[in-house]
Each structure stands twice: as structure tokens, then as C-alpha cells.
Amino acid sequence: MIPKIEFNKKSLKEGVLLNLYKKMLKPRLIEEKMLILLRQGKISKWFSGIGQEAIAVGVTLALKNDEYVLPMHRNLGVFTTREIPLYRLFSQWQGKMNGFTKGRDRSFHFGTQEYHIVGMISHLGPQLGVADGIALANKLKNNHKVCAVFSGEGATSEGDFHEALNVASVWSLPVLFCIENNGYGLSTPVSEQYKCKHIADKGIGYGIESHIIEGNNILEVYTKVNELAKSIRNTPRPILLEFKTFRMRGHEEASGTKYVPQDVMDFWAAKDPLENYQEFLKKEGILSEEIEVSLKEEMVHEINKHLKIAFDEEQIVPNLKTELNDVYQDYVYKEVLPSKEQKKIRFLDAISEGLYQTMEKYDDLIIMGQDVAEYGGVFKITDGFIEKFGKERIRNTPICESAIISTAYGLAVNGMKAVVEMQFADFVSSGFNPIVNLLAKSYYRWNQNADVVIRMPCGGGVGAGPFHSQTNEAWFTKVPGLKVIYPAFPQDAKGLLIAAVNDPNPILFFEHKGLYRSVYDDVSENYYTTEIGKAALLREGSQITVISYGAAIHWVLKALEGYTISLDLIDLRTIQPLDKETIYQSVKKTGKVLIVQEDSLFGGISSDISALINENCFEFLDAPIKRVASLETPIPFNKQLEKQYLGKERLKEALLDLVNY
Template sequence: MLKPRMIEEKMLLLLRQGKISKWFSGIGQEAISVGVTMALNDDEYILPMHRNLGVFTTRGIPIKRLFAQWQGKASGFTKGRDRSFHFGTQDYKIVGMISHLGPQLGVADGIALAAKLKNKNQVTAVFTGDGGTSEGDFHEALNVASVWQLPVLFCVENNGYGLSTPTSEQYNCKNIADKGLGYGMESHIIDGNNILDVYTRISALIKDIRVNPRPVLIEFKTFRVRGHEEASGTKYVPQELINAWIKKDPLTNFENFLLKEQVLSESIMASMKERIAEEINQHIEIINKEEYVVPNKTKELQDVFKNYKYQEIISGNNLKEIRLVDAISDGLKESMEKHEDLVIMGQDVAEYGGVFKITEGFIEKFGKERVRNTPICESAIVETAMGLSIAGIKSVVEMQFADFVSSGFNPVVNYLAKTHYRWGQNADVVVRMPCGGGIGAGPFHSQTNEAWFTKTPGLKVVYPAFPYDAKGLLITSINDPNPVLFFEHKGLYRRIRQDVPTSYYTLPLGKASIIRSGEAVTIVSYGAGVHWAMDTLNEHSEISADLIDLRTLQPLDIQTIYNSVKKTGKLIILQEDSMFGGIASDISALVAEHCFEFLDAPIKRVASLETPIPFSKQLEDQYLPVERFLLSLKELLAY
């Protein structure tokens, strides 16, 4: 406890000197961090918050690396890409927070699930504060952990305030521990300022959880004697309350106890402080001499994704005519056979086989441990998938409909997408996205929302139009150790048939397919748009066109488009998504920038109306760009 306290005191001095930019103080809460970490084995994961410096020091992380992290130096854990405690390290089995707080709770579920699947008898501990318990992620994570009986220790540091908002304005029950009752979860209240109480009670609980896996909610009663972060101050806290808690300081009281019991002496204490102070000063001096990060654009771009060398697996000659929905099912099934620990998660995916019956029969073949029905909690399940990846297990998450990903948007764009860039941890997750209109499903089951994710660096986006592509690209997406959003058009599921190899094979991401070749115009599309374009060309055989099926939107095969435009001189882009902000806009801009001198006409974009997707057939037909495409194509050809 003394070491993190002394480091913090030094950090407050450096903050005043302008040597660091921000500090979140955990002074007065060291007993929780240290006690919990000491109770865990070193190979058990712990997910701390920004007031848990004691977690990092107790795990033995060299102080110089922490100083480098806080100063944005290259030897820090994020290479200057993130600050404070927003990092993780597999070497010390620590997974740091993101500023959204809640997602790490679901990530802990995933790590604990991996331990349970591997029969490791390990406990995962995760921290949050009293403020974080109001987030939906908290409730989703506790619910999943309880339903699946995961060995997670949910540690809530109740320090009285969420920034400046007192707990009386955050929840309307006596204790946070009371919330465990609603999830059928064991819960305890512990004096977070008593190191002996923390360590002995947590040690006993952890030993029991290893033998009898289950989640446990712990509310640590403590107090934050400094500001939320130093700039915010403590004016909103009554001084008498601060004075009362200062008397309960865990370090001072334990020091006095040890002196009284003659375990320590004044000379031993002085020696300890001198040794720690010397270590702190030595490490600060080392990092102060280290140069700041030298920007390297190539390195920055390379680190967005984990390096993955695509392995081509050629398909066999045995073909079978199947539907798109069957191709996806086969790709999943063969991937489950190849990756023996691959987990599928989603609503109704087990016995029911999913709403589109893609995983029908999977549970009999692979078992309920690997084909898992989930509660309706998209956010926690995406986070669980992230946790599985941290623990070395691949997963596929089925969004029942692509529209529902909005309920899990935060962990997709802020956790899956950013973690490898931030601290080198890949997100080995595929999120399946049944999408698209044309079947009268209305505003909440028909969106084709790929542009939400093509905008976000760190995500790959795949969108096949044919059964052959769907199977090969899905297998590759699962093999790829990076996060992939895999879009599947519901309207094509049972309408499009094709001869597909019955064997396991792969197709590369980032490589478009040229469906037809022509001279007069380049047509670019993906998903259902490819079939609308094909139907148009079939009805108008006089049109000589290159028809390009993008297949993947991120990475985007822009070179194939450039090559075609240089040949035809005209470009029309067809997308089912509404116009503004869609992939067609980016393609149009790229071609205008790089192929302007080859264009013989303005680039045309054709898309759905700028409205939500309506339900009735008449309105949906008007919304979709099918009929408008032919008119725009003719206008372009006549230019």
C-alpha cells in the first residue's frame, strides 16, 4: 500500500510541474486494490480502473513503464496512443479500462467464460465505481455472469461520488450490494479501508469460487479524499466528511496497527520509505531522459490491425447447389470443426437454431458450451466475445438483426475496434449481421448499416452477395484474428442459389469480384445491389458494362475500381443504404481524386431514400433504389 501511495504523491507533484497532463487519485483506496490483487493468483486476470494503481504495483510492473505510460513515452504500454490506466498487459494478466467504464465488466465475463470452458478453476476480478453501476453494461454483465454461473468477482468501489454526484442521486437503494439479489447473485459488503478485512475475506471467497464457480458482487465501502481527477477539486464535498474519512486512511491505520503489534518499527518504516523513494526517483530519471514518441505514419497504420497472413485454401471439385443461408451455415459448421474451441453466441442460436435457422443442429454436434443462447443483451455479449479473445478463444456473435447492433454499438466501435491499436490486444471476433430490406420488415429489422462501421478504423466489414463468396469469406473472417462485421442480406438468404464446394475453402478479404465485363460503364455494388444490377443488365443486353461486386467494404479493393474506370470512363455506384455518408460517397470521392482525367462524365450514385425503411410494400419499393438505378444508368450512358 505504501508504494502506490508514494508514487501518487510524486505524480501530484509532477502534475503541478506540468510533467504529466492528468491524474486520477486513488489515495485512501489502496487497501482495495492491494488486497484483491494479493488474494488472486498471478495467472488470474484482473480488470482495474483508474484509481487502482495498487493493482499494477502489486503485480510487479516496473515503475519506469508506468511513468512512460503516463508521460506518453514510447516504452509505455500504449506507445503514446492512450493515457493513464487505459492499457492492458498480457504479461501481468491486467486488462485496463476504457473511459466508458461499463464495457470491462462484460469483458471480465468473457475471460471467466474462457477459464470455465478450459476447466482452469480461475477467478477473474473486475473493478468499477459506484457511478459505473448505473450503466446498462453493469446490469447486462451481472445478468450474463449469473445466468452462466461465471467465476467473476465484481468489485464495486463505493467512494461516495461519481465525479461530483453523490450516491444519493445515483441509485435508490441502501447498498449497491443489494443489487445482487435481483440477479440471484451472492453479494457482500466489505470495509474497503481495512486491508486485513479486504484480504482475508476476498481470499476466502476466491478460494471457494475456484471450487464452486459463480459470480460474486462485492461492495467496498470507501471514500475518495481527492477530486475525481485533480483539476475537478473537492469543493462539492463537505469538509467534515473528508476529515472523517481521512481518519480512516487505510495506510495510516495499518501502519499504526503494525507498529503497535511490533511487527514494524519506526526505523523499518523509514527504511522502506527511503527505498521506495529511491526506486521512484531512479525510474523517473530514466523516463525523463527517454525521447518522446517519434511519429511514424506507417507504424501507426500497421498497428490498427493484428498482422494476419491470409492462407489460401483451394476448394475441392465436389459442388452442391445451395442457398446463401446454407452456405453461411456450412461455413460456420466447418469453422467449428476446424477451431475446436470456437464459440458461437447469440439470441436463440442453440436449440432453436437462430431465427433464420442457420445454427440448426449445431447444438447436437458441438454442445451447449460452444453454441450458447444469450440473454437479450447485445452489449455484454460483444464484450464477452472480447474477453474470450483476450483469453485466446475465437468467437462468432450473431446479432439477431443488424439493426440490434445499436444496443451493442459502444463495445464494437470503442473496444473491438481500438484495442489492438491501443495496447496490442487483438479482438478475434466475428459479428454476424443479418440485414437489408425488400421483405417488408419495417424500420427496425431492415437496415443495411454497414457505413456505421466502415467509418471506424480497426474494423473489417464483409458483405457477400453470393453463396460461394459467403462461405469462403466467412471462413476467412473467422480465421482472421481481427474484428469482422459480416453482413448477410436476409432477402438473399433463400432466394439466391449457387454451386458451392462442399469442402472447406477460403477467399481473401479486400478483393472485389468482376461479375461482368464491358466497355461503356463501370457499375459498382455489393449485397442485394449486385443482383439488382444483374437483373437490369439482363433486361438490357445492349448495355456493355463492367459489374464489380465489392464483397468486402473494409478493406476496400479500390484498385479494381480504378482499373475499370480507366477503361470505361464512366462510373455508377449502387448501394441499398441511404445516400449521405454511405460507402458510395467515399468511392466517388476516391475515383474523383485519383482517376479524374479518365472520367468522361460525372460519377453517379444511386441509393435509398433519406428516410427510415418503411413497412408497406408500396413505400418500401419507393424507398429502395431498384427502379431509380435504371434511370440513372441511362442518364450516365447518354451523357
């Protein structure tokens, strides 16, 4: 026997009770229409939330309109409850301009600051970390706001789920983790996803309060979430909510539901959230047949009207300039000149000084990373920062790169800035997903900037072995939307780091560990900027152009000792965007090119620079382009093996061969 849903209206007024019904009815009617359009071939794909409307609607209504909600595929009720005009939703699903992504992303993969909604990416798990960042910003602003993030039972198997819950718990963040447990991750049953009886049990391991809620009971969802949201606003903390529910359609329509036993389908069909609540309201005398028919007619008319607007809207005409210009947020660089007052300091000190002065300028800037607070970071870049700025702004993080980078993105969404220190650049592999799929694509997808700088201590020559020595900039120069900076000198490092924090786009800032304490420079004492995307011409000559960056610049300078070669030495400083103009001007003058990088040869930035020169300056070349790089092996620990690995040992010969060609 199927248990009936027991509704308890408590002290809710009739207007609220009826509004809950209206808010569930609209997404149901939209979905029914979408399924018809799908069969007619008028839309390409649909992720159905039929049977789960009570959760999206109940949670959204329990929050204030200026509190962020982070929904998933099947949470149409979030969007309709926030009263987004339907024609905009329909345009979004058809890839038209009145949608939210200019046709660049589909269905529910979008966000909108106007309605305080942050849309998902298909990787699911990082969404939870973004909620951490939004909640952290709320807590730091002391604005007594909560945010809610949705996920399914399948995503609770992802590492990002565990990382996000742990961060939220350690930092007491005001966030509701709303897990819709519908029994299947696509076709995989929960028995093959986890061993514990309830997802709510997972909260125990993180010291998080958790609750199990009947997800098909709109009154239970709304009243419980409303109660918890009020509590969290006064006493910030994370709460894990497991909503027991079921999706009556497939993962998406093409998947079907044949893998679900019929008795399970029958059980949940009898627990339909809309039909059961509708019956309850009629018994209570709140909803009549006349009101029901009237509401449906009104909503169907609204749906058809807005569908016509969307269908009549013209298709997007591709514009190459628009597409390319929207990869980065437009940013007008403001130059702040360096002072004549200088002091001779190390590379490490210049970065520390730049960070410190930037923290003084921006009250909303947060530094996050492993051991960055009391310990001052493993390289002591943030040593002493905590005494000046406090633990709220200089935040030690758990060892969870993915969640922390997602958190940094959430801070940006909620109007703050973040600098994240990777303890070693090698460790960024654990946070690769949010960098390339959240930060890089954010502005292009929905005009949301990702005001995040990720500091990357990198490089070899210090005997640190395969996991602490990589110079992995090429992992990111391939990804549109990221900027990559790699300075070689202290004066540049300070100015570029300050400029990076000013820039609203996501930036990977590489700092070679071997330069930290070995390279000194006269560095301006003031807060100043160095323009991103502009190379530096360190030497001028006529015989050859040498292009390099980072520690490899110092290889070149060392190799030139004792030789009188007339050359242009270009320090790229920024690898993405690349200063092509400076490169081309030099190549056209000298006719010979040597490109030097520390990274292994294949697939590195030197390959692209070589290709660009061939395509744009071929007729000016007097010799084949030469590249010097490290061996195509992982970087070894042994001193002699590392010496053999690094391209530094092959540089002088390559340089002389090219000069004499």
C-alpha cells in the same frame, strides 16, 4: 465519533502482514510524487486513488499472478502489486514508447498480457462484460481460475453493469465484481445514483451472492477476497463485492473536492487505510520506526530512479507507416482452395455450412446469440449445431447485445474465438459502444487482437419495417480497426465467413436477409477460404463501370436483362478494407462510373468510393460519377412505400442515362 478500523490478523503470518503494508505504501508514495509533478506541470493529468489503496492491493494479492485483473483509473495498487517496472508506468503516463500503448493512450487506459491486466476504456461499464468473457474462457478451459473486475459506484447506473451481472449469473461465471463505493460519481452523490441502501443489494435481483467489505481495512479485503477466490475456483460463480471507501482527492485533480462536506472529509481522513494499518502493525511489534523509514527511503529511491529513466527517454517520433500498420493485427492470409465437388444450395445454407465447418476446425470457437442453440436462430443458420457441438459452444444469450459483444472480446483476450449473431443487424445499436471502442481500437491501443466476428442479418425488401430492415454497414466503415464484409452470392459467403473466423481482427459480416432463401449457387462442399479485401469482377466490358455489393448486385443484374451494355460489374464483397486497385483499373478503362448501394445515399460507402475515384482517376472520367441508393428516410413497412424507398426502382434509368451521357 469516528469508529476505528478493527484489524483482525487471523492466522496471517508476519511476513504476509508486512508485505500488505509494503504493497500499500508504494502506490501511496508514487501518488504523492505524481501530485508534486502535476503542480510542476511535468505531467498533464492524474486520477488519484489515495484512500483506496487497500482495495486494489488486497484484491490483487488474493489472486494468482496468472489470473486476470481489470482495473480502473484509481487502481494504481493493481499495477504495482503485479510488479510492473515503474519506469514503464511512468513512460506510459508521459506517452512514451516504453509504456504499453506506444503513446496512443494515457494513464491507466492500457492492458498487458504479460501481467494479466486488462485496462479500461472511459465508458467504464463494458469492462464488466469483458470480465465475463475472460471468466467464460476460464470456465470452458476448466482451469480453475477466477478474474476480478473493478468499477465505481457511478458505473453501476450504466446498463452494461446490469447486463454483465445478469450474464455472469445465468452462466455461473467465475468472476468477482469489485465495486468501489466512494460515495460520489465525480460530484454526484450516491443518493442521486440509486435508491437502494447498498450496491450489494443489487446482486439480489440477479441471484448473485454479494458481500459488503470495509474497503479501508486491508486485512478484511485481503482475507475475504482470498477466501472467496478459493471458493470460486472450485465452485464457479459470480460474486458482487461492495467496498465501502472514499477517495480523498477529486475525480481528477482539476475537479477538486469542494462539493464534499468537510465532516465527510474528516471522517474518511481518520479512516486512512495506510495510516491506520501502519499504527496497527507498530502496536503488534511487526513494524518499527526504523523499518518504516528504511522502506520509505528504498521506495522513494526506486521511484526517483525510474522517473529519471522515463524523463530521459526520448519523445516518440511519429512514423506514419507504423501508425497505419498497427490499426489491424498483421495477418498472413492462407488460401484454402474450393473443391470441384459442389452442390446447389441457398445463401443461408452456405453460411450455415461455413459456420459448421469452422466450428469443426476450431475447438476454441464459441457461437453466441439470441436463440441460436435449440431454436437454431431466427433464420435457422445454426439449426442442428447444438447436437454436434453442445450448449457450451453454442450459447443462447440474454437480450443484452452490449454485454455479449464485450464478452466476446473477453474471450479473445483469454485466447479464444467468438462469433456473435445479431438477431437483426438493426439491434447492433444496443452493442455499438463495445464494437467501436473495444474491438476496433484494441490492437492499435495495446496490441491485443479482438478475434470476433459479428454476423449481421440485414436489409430490406421483405416488408419488415424500420427496426428490422436497415443495411447499416456505413455505421462501421468509418471506424478504423474494423473489417466489414458484405457478400452477394453463396459461394463467396461461405468462403468469406471462413476467412473471417481465421482472421484475428474484428469483423462485421453482413448477410442480406432477402438473399437467404432466394439466391442459389453451386457451392464447394469443402472447407475453403475467399480472400478478404478482394473484389470480384462479375462482368467485363468497356462502356461503364458499375460498383455494388450485397443485394444491390442482384438489382444490377436484373436491370441489365434485355440490354446489351458492355460494362465492368464489380462486386466489392468486402467494403473495409476496400479493393481500390480493382476499382481504379476499371474506371481508367471505362471512364464512366455508377455506384449502387441499398443504404440511403448520404454518408454511405458510395460517397467515399466516389470521392476516391475523383481524387485518383479524375482525368480518366468521361462523365460525372453517378450514385443510386435508397431514399433518405427510415425504411418503411408498407410494401408500396418500401418499393418507393429502395433505390432498385431508380437504377435502370440511372444506368441508361450514364451510358448515353
